[in-house]
Amino acid sequence: MSERMRFVMVGGFLGAGKTTTIGRLARMYQEQGRKVGIVTNDQASDLVDTHTLRSQGFDVGEVAGACFCCNFRELTDTVAALAAADRPDVILAEPVGSCTDLVATVVQPLRQLYGDRFSVAPYGVILKPTHGLKILSGSGGSGFSPKAAYIFEKQLQEADFVLLNRIDELTPAQADELQQLLERAVPGTPILRVSARQGVGFEALGALLDQQGDFGRKILDLDYDIYAEGEAELGWLNSSLRVQSQTRFPLDAVLLGIVEQLRLRLASEGAETAHLKTIGLWEGFYGVANLVSSDSPAELSLPSNCEPLSADVVVNARVAIAPERLRELVEETVRQVAGGLGVAVEFRQTQSFRPGRPVPTHRFAEAVGG
Numbered sequence: 571m572s573e574r575m576r577f578v579m580v581g582g583f584l585g586a587g588k589t590t591t592i593g594r595l596a597r598m599y600q601e602q603g604r605k606v607g608i609v610t611n612d613q614a615s616d617l618v619d620t621h622t623l624r625s626q627g628f629d630v631g632e633v634a635g636a637c638f639c640c641n642f643r644e645l646t647d648t649v650a651a652l653a654a655a656d657r658p659d660v661i662l663a664e665p666v667g668s669c670t671d672l673v674a675t676v677v678q679p680l681r682q683l684y685g686d687r688f689s690v691a692p693y694g695v696i697l698k699p700t701h702g703l704k705i706l707s708g709s710g711g712s713g714f715s716p717k718a719a720y721i722f723e724k725q726l727q728e729a730d731f732v733l734l735n736r737i738d739e740l741t742p743a744q745a746d747e748l749q750q751l752l753e754r755a756v757p758g759t760p761i762l763r764v765s766a767r768q769g770v771g772f773e774a775l776g777a778l779l780d781q782q783g784d785f786g787r788k789i790l791d792l793d794y795d796i797y798a799e800g801e802a803e804l805g806w807l808n809s810s811l812r813v814q815s816q817t818r819f820p821l822d823a824v825l826l827g828i829v830e831q832l833r834l835r836l837a838s839e840g841a842e843t844a845h846l847k848t849i850g851l852w853e854g855f856y857g858v859a860n861l862v863s864s865d866s867p868a869e870l871s872l873p874s875n876c877e878p879l880s881a882d883v884v885v886n887a888r889v890a891i892a893p894e895r896l897r898e899l900v901e902e903t904v905r906q907v908a909g910g911l912g913v914a915v916e917f918r919q920t921q922s923f924r925p926g927r928p929v930p931t932h933r934f935a936e937a938v939g940g
């Protein structure tokens with residue numbers, strides 16, 4: 571057992587593929603005989619990602635209610651709780667997808683305050699092709715305002731390396747175009763093409779993450795006013811509910827139906843989706859449906875293939891729309907989809923809001939090495 575835990579944080583915009591990447595990395599580390607703990611993060615409680623990763627059998631701690639940078643203490647407490655239960659060799663951490671400045675507010679504080687406990691891996695950021703193409707080409711029409719696009723670009727600028735994800739669905743020409751845009755946006759930053767879904771490029775990713783050296787030092791020059799305003803343009807919603815019926819119903823149809831119907835409603839309001847995801851859970855079965863932009867299809871990314879009498883469902887939505895409107899649309903859609911399948915809905919808890927201004931616990935303007 572090495573004396574320090576390896577801390578691997580994987581960043582990237584909302585819906586870029588962080589949770590998928592972390593799940594795959596966790597399996598890879600386990601196959602190498604390394605014990606893994608995962609930390610998820612959100613501005614609110616009821617996280618689809620925590621359920622998704624726990625359902626895969628991983629030990630997951632959750633920092634809910636504020637991002638890692640603004641609740642740094644809870645990040646280290648959550649890691650300590652994982653370590654007390656069954657000390658991991660590797661901690662995989664997923665920050666909120668609208669967060670940036672993570673090198674100054676998480677990587678450097680871990681190095682400078684907790685260097686005895688953690689050895690921090692190079693910081694990789696995932697590029698989301700759908701919005702990346704529009705934002706990096708400057709062609710406009712990403713569906714997000716320039717302030718939200720600013721966050722997207724800043725996230726890439728602090729990366730030690732960038733992962734060009736979803737190459738399974740990009741043509742070679744599209745991948746080349748994105749690579750060129752990235753080379754212009756973040757010159758000198760290594761770029762690795764991956765498919766988190768299929769595992770393409772993960773051996774190379776593992777090697778990048780295992781590197782020792784002078785990483786995690788790219789402290790951003792960041793305008794916190796623009797950052798805060800960009801983040802606040804997103805409507806945020808986390809909702810947990812229960813669905814049940816007298817007769818068995820296809821859980822996947824509920825999940826996909828919710829995402830597909832919301833896709834149509836949000837499109838008719840001209841509201842760009844950053845990530846809309848829903849998980850359904852029933853007795854060890856689970857299914858997940860997602861939408862990652864207005865111009866991609868709703869997708870059942872993990873089918874549950876089950877027909878229960880009841881299930882717990884969690885919906886997380888991050889959309890450029892007023893949070894009150896987002897809540898109405900989600901509630902109407904869930905009732906409509908469930909009703910169409912003869913399923914009753916009980917909403918348990920819903921939080922919807924605009925993220926508040928980020929106020930980091932620590933911000934180190936001077937970097938130290940690994």
Ligand SMILES: Nc1nc2c(ncn2[C@@H]2O[C@H](COP(=O)(O)OP(=O)(O)OP(=O)(O)O)[C@@H](O)[C@H]2O)c(=O)[nH]1
Binds near residue numbers: 590666767
């Ligand atoms: N085709 C394809 N889909 C992918 C790939 N990686 C992720 N996805 C899908 O993209 C969607 C978003 O993936 P997540 O891993 O949940 O993204 P995330 O960055 O964790 O999202 P947030 O936590 O909401 O910021 C899901 O439907 C995934 O199945 C990939 O390599 N190829």
Ligand SMILES: [Mg+2]
Binds near residue numbers: 619664
């Ligand atoms: Mg995630």
